[in-house]
Amino acid sequence: MSIALGRQWIEQATGIVGFTGAGISTESGIPDFRSPNGVWARNRTVYFDEFVRNEHDRIEYWRQKSEGWPGMRDARPNAGHLAFTELARRGKLKAMITQNIDGLHQASGLDSTLIHELHGNGTVAGCLSCGDRTPMDEAIERIQQGERAPRCRRCDGLLKPATISFGQTMPMEVLANCQRAAESCDLFLAVGSSLVVYPAAALPVVAKRAGARLIILNRTATPIDELADLVIRDEIGKALPALAGVETSKQAGGSGYDPVLE
Numbered sequence: 001m002s003i004a005l006g007r008q009w010i011e012q013a014t015g016i017v018g019f020t021g022a023g024i025s026t027e028s029g030i031p032d033f034r035s036p037n038g039v040w041a042r043n044r045t046v047y048f049d050e051f052v053r054n055e056h057d058r059i060e061y062w063r064q065k066s067e068g069w070p071g072m073r074d075a076r077p078n079a080g081h082l083a084f085t086e087l088a089r090r091g092k093l094k095a096m097i098t099q100n101i102d103g104l105h106q107a108s109g110l111d112s113t114l115i116h117e118l119h120g121n122g123t124v125a126g127c128l129s130c131g132d133r134t135p136m137d138e139a140i141e142r143i144q145q146g147e148r149a150p151r152c153r154r155c156d157g158l159l160k161p162a163t164i165s166f167g168q169t170m171p172m173e174v175l176a177n178c179q180r181a182a183e184s185c186d187l188f189l190a191v192g193s194s195l196v197v198y199p200a201a202a203l204p205v206v207a208k209r210a211g212a213r214l215i216i217l218n219r220t221a222t223p224i225d226e227l228a229d230l231v232i233r234d235e236i237g238k239a240l241p242a243l244a245g246v247e248t249s250k251q252a253g254g255s256g257y258d259p260v261l262e
């Protein structure tokens with residue numbers, strides 16, 4: 001069981017599905033929402049129906065988003081994100097499923113048609129009525145100018161970050177696409193996820209049952225480690241480029257930043 005074996009499997013694979021969780025983005029300096037000091041521990045959860053019903057809940061929700069925004073806005077993709085982009089460039093990566101809302105896969109140059117965001121995207125706000133989208137920077141600027149819960153400029157509907165909130169239904173279409181990708185891949189590469197949040201955590205199981213190889217790269221154990229063909233516990237920015245056969249010197253030279261490690 002080693003990186004060399006995983007690297008060999010990745011070289012042989014023709015249809016890889018990548019799956020990422022918070023662990024890949026903590027290496028870009030984005031805190032895990034579920035960590036003891038994360039947003040969820042420090043703030044009251046505003047459920048989706050509360051957001052829709054009450055102005056004061058919308059104000060609280062946007063206050064929390066404003067607080068977390070600079071960290072997300074300034075984060076840059078790390079060597080782990082870039083390794084997935086490289087696998088796509090080689091034609092190996094068929095789908096990139098992510099639980100993250102930070103848009104770092106897009107920022108790493110990955111074709112957005114490959115990306116399936118299970119929990120939405122926090123870099124844009126969407127109108128709950130007409131669907132019109134506004135960059136998050138603009139929405140936050142309006143809050144700073146005094147609109148405490150901004151509304152859609154087109155139809156006056158409720159503007160909300162385009163993420164899936166507690167109590168909000170995950171779009172069935174996104175989930176169905178992920179399911180299809182998992183069923184038809186030959187290698188499922190789960191990275192930086194503790195694989196405990198359902199239905200996302202079921203996807204590697206789906207892939208494995210359909211005959212794919214399963215590689216799990218995460219700092220801590222997951223409930224399905226026993227099912228995996230290979231489990232690696234290491235820094236993602238170090239281990240993933242090695243698995244993907246990406247030259248680290250090229251990564252550092254081309255990206256112009258140093259990944260922030262925990």
Ligand code: ZN
Binds near residue numbers: 153155
């Ligand atoms: Zn609207």
